[in-house]
Amino acid sequence: MECTPSFLIDSARSEGRSKLLEHESFCLCEHYGIPVPRYGVARSSEEAVRIAKKIGFPVVLKVISPDVVHKSDVGGVILDVRSPEEVREKYSALMRNVTLRAPGARVYGVLVQEMVPRGLEVIVGATRDPYFGPVVMFGLGGVFVEVLKDVSFRVAPLTPIDAGEMVREVKGYRLFEAFRGEAPRDRKAVEEIILRVSELIEDLDEVSEVDLNPVIVFEEGLGAKVADARFMLR
Amino acid sequence: MASGLYRLFHPRSIAVVGASRNPSKIGSIVLRNILSGGFAGRVYPVNPSADSIMGLEAYASLTSISGKVDVAVVAVPAERVLEVVEDAGRAGVEFLVVLSSGFKEVGNFELERQLVSAARRHGMRVLGPNIFGYVYTPSRLNASFGPSNVLPGNVAFVTQSGALGIALMGYSIVEKVGVSSIVSLGNKSDIDDADLLEFFAEDPHTKTVIAYIEGVENGRRFIDAASSFSSKKPLIVIKSGRTEAGAKAAASHTGSLSSGPLLWEGVLRQVGALQVKDVESAFDYAKLFASYSSPPGPRVLVITNGGGAGVQATDTLAENGVYLREPPSDYVEYLRSFLPSYASTRNPVDITGGASDEYYYLALKRALEHPEVDAVLVLYCQTLTTDPLKTAEAIVKAVLESGFRKPVVAGFVGSEESRRAVSFLVESGVPAYPTPERAASSLAALYRYARLREVVVKRLEYLALARREVEGKKLVTSF
Numbered sequence: 115m116e117c118t119p120s121f122l123i124d125s126a127r128s129e130g131r132s133k134l135l136e137h138e139s140f141c142l143c144e145h146y147g148i149p150v151p152r153y154g155v156a157r158s159s160e161e162a163v164r165i166a167k168k169i170g171f172p173v174v175l176k177v178i179s180p181d182v183v184h185k186s187d188v189g190g191v192i193l194d195v196r197s198p199e200e201v202r203e204k205y206s207a208l209m210r211n212v213t214l215r216a217p218g219a220r221v222y223g224v225l226v227q228e229m230v231p232r233g234l235e236v237i238v239g240a241t242r243d244p245y246f247g248p249v250v251m252f253g254l255g256g257v258f259v260e261v262l263k264d265v266s267f268r269v270a271p272l273t274p275i276d277a278g279e280m281v282r283e284v285k286g287y288r289l290f291e292a293f294r295g296e297a298p299r300d301r302k303a304v305e306e307i308i309l310r311v312s313e314l315i316e317d318l319d320e321v322s323e324v325d326l327n328p329v330i331v332f333e334e335g336l337g338a339k340v341a342d343a344r345f346m347l348r
Numbered sequence: 349m350a351s352g353l354y355r356l357f358h359p360r361s362i363a364v365v366g367a368s369r370n371p372s373k374i375g376s377i378v379l380r381n382i383l384s385g386g387f388a389g390r391v392y393p394v395n396p397s398a399d400s401i402m403g404l405e406a407y408a409s410l411t412s413i414s415g416k417v418d419v420a421v422v423a424v425p426a427e428r429v430l431e432v433v434e435d436a437g438r439a440g441v442e443f444l445v446v447l448s449s450g451f452k453e454v455g456n457f458e459l460e461r462q463l464v465s466a467a468r469r470h471g472m473r474v475l476g477p478n479i480f481g482y483v484y485t486p487s488r489l490n491a492s493f494g495p496s497n498v499l500p501g502n503v504a505f506v507t508q509s510g511a512l513g514i515a516l517m518g519y520s521i522v523e524k525v526g527v528s529s530i531v532s533l534g535n536k537s538d539i540d541d542a543d544l545l546e547f548f549a550e551d552p553h554t555k556t557v558i559a560y561i562e563g564v565e566n567g568r569r570f571i572d573a574a575s576s577f578s579s580k581k582p583l584i585v586i587k588s589g590r591t592e593a594g595a596k597a598a599a600s601h602t603g604s605l606s607s608g609p610l611l612w613e614g615v616l617r618q619v620g621a622l623q624v625k626d627v628e629s630a631f632d633y634a635k636l637f638a639s640y641s642s643p644p645g646p647r648v649l650v651i652t653n654g655g656g657a658g659v660q661a662t663d664t665l666a667e668n669g670v671y672l673r674e675p676p677s678d679y680v681e682y683l684r685s686f687l688p689s690y691a692s693t694r695n696p697v698d699i700t701g702g703a704s705d706e707y708y709y710l711a712l713k714r715a716l717e718h719p720e721v722d723a724v725l726v727l728y729c730q731t732l733t734t735d736p737l738k739t740a741e742a743i744v745k746a747v748l749e750s751g752f753r754k755p756v757v758a759g760f761v762g763s764e765e766s767r768r769a770v771s772f773l774v775e776s777g778v779p780a781y782p783t784p785e786r787a788a789s790s791l792a793a794l795y796r797y798a799r800l801r802e803v804v805v806k807r808l809e810y811l812a813l814a815r816r817e818v819e820g821k822k823l824v825t826s827f
Contacts, residue, residue, distance in 0.1 A: 246567030249611060267614030269571055273810040275803060
């Protein structure tokens with residue numbers, strides 16, 4: 115697979131899809147310098163084992179299908195796979211789950227990805243506002259976004275000043291600071307991702323919505339990584 | 349650089365289409381306001397069925413006027429507006445101020461589109477339709493059907509809502525907030541907030557703008573104009589529809605969260621505007637910005653005759669990121685030389701409930717002279733033994749003698765007499781309010797603006813630099 119925005123968008127279009135598949139999303143992120151987990155696409159359990167060995171254990175297996183919207187609901191996601199034997203076993207289990215619970219769904223393969231270590235979960239997104247055009251969103255994950263609506267917005271193009279303000283102005287900002295013996299989080303890495311997303315949504319007219327959710331933020335100096343990415347096309 | 353709207357605000361001549369001998373017609377009220385306001389340019393009533401109106405020769409059409417007409421105020425029924433536009437275009441009018449309603453606001457999109465395209469064809473700009481007019485005090489021009497006794501000053505007020513706008517014209521008179529301009533934007537078919545911000549940014553008679561905004565059509569242009577405005581002068585925005593978010597369904601996707609209110613909050617921060625929740629705060633802040641707009645240093649001193657008022661002010665300041673420091677020791681020593689022993693010389697300085705006008709004068713004057721004090725908040729709670737007006741006079745005297753170099757803001761709490769003292773202070777150039785909280789949050793707005801301005805200036809510099817880099821690359825490749 116070629117990892118350029120135009121190739122990814124064209125191939126999705128030619129298949130009538132308005133959403134990029136997971137590996138395509140990671141690939142688009144990489145093109146814009148947004149850090150993603152190490153990953154590979156397997157079409158057999160042996161290939162999955164090879165990829166997993168290259169990535170290093172533990173890994174995550176996810177079904178790649180344009181027909182499955184909520185992968186976990188059909189048993190299409192298996193976390194924390196720890197050995198080659200387990201990869202073989204879980205690969206077949208995953209295929210069985212999907213065939214049983216989503217019969218008829220097209221399956222393009224299985225995404226084998228690095229299991230992202232734990233950290234502070236945040237969301238970086240982008241959308242197109244009818245009046246302001248491309249806008250970028252930042253928020254803390256989970257209840258902060260869903261219940262408290264603790265998010266900040268800026269209109270693209272963003273400057274580093276905007277990205278810094280966006281992160282600092284959410285009420286949950288203090289979770290980035292050192293507390294209860296935990297080290298402070300890598301705020302700069304998140305700001306960098308916000309800026310890259312701004313660049314992406316400005317560049318790519320065809321992208322209508324970006325959801326990097328969650329982005330895992332590590333300790334200061336250790337960066338951040340997108341654990342799940344979703345791109346919608348217009 | 350002269351703004352494209354210069355002639356709208358400095359017309360040499362103005363015509364009122366729809367003026368009549370019936371004094372209750374909107375066109376007639378506007379004409380009366382123009383005449384009684386003392387506008388120095390030529391004024392032409394236009395009405396095909398009258399020879400003269402209010403002592404002025406009336407014209408059958410704009411084209412029948414021999415002189416040039418810069419601005420035509422249109423107050424005829426919507427269905428007649430298009431013929432007026434053609435007439436105006438042939439007469440060489442530059443600006444159409446369309447008061448008439450019955451356009452987009454009632455679903456009549458097509459008529460509004462025709463209005464704008466006809467005006468464009470003739471090179472005219474349109475203010476409105478569906479507005480109550482506009483006021484510009486430096487030209488002594490009140491082309492509105494709002495109150496006639498507008499107080500001149502340096503606050504420009506731009507409003508999308510007509511009814512609220514007229515009401516606020518009245519409010520500004522009561523609150524003694526002098527205005528340079530009041531502009532009703534209505535449907536914003538052509539001239540919008542961005543155009544006006546461009547004009548007011550350059551206007552020497554305007555120190556601050558209050559904008560009441562429901563929405564904008566061209567968001568990008570608004571961001572550019574507003575950012576550039578707030579890098580020069582404070583922009584206060586009342587954005588309606590703040591609570592829409594509460595009704596939005598819970599969902600974690602960006603699309604569903606980018607509902608108006610949350611996005612607008614971000615936009616207003618991005619452009620360096622002071623977002624206020626209510627009309628009261630908007631005018632409170634504007635009152636202060638009318639006197640002071642450059643950021644003071646961080647050392648705020650509070651002088652009060654009541655502990656409670658001092659604490660309320662301290663809390664309000666702290667909520668806005670302004671923290672009080674201990675007063676300079678030689679200042680404390682000076683206070684000790686005349687204050688009773690039970691007075692508190694920390695910050696807030698409590699000059700006691702029995703504080704005389706003399707105490708206020710001495711404490712304030714020395715504070716204003718002290719190099720380690722940057723701004724002073726003076727609070728007064730009315731007591732049986734003191735006279736609010738005398739206290740206000742003592743404050744004004746100290747401020748006058750100091751040459752208005754440092755921000756002084758007053759909060760006077762009490763009866764009708766205290767209200768009169770507040771008016772006296774405002775008229776003397778000292779921003780004053782009837783509660784310690786309103787005084788404190790207005791002073792804090794000066795600091796908030798200073799921070800916002802710093803961010804917006806940095807942002808604009810960054811964008812300009814990025815643009816130059818892109819252009820530089822283009823040059824290199826084309827070479």
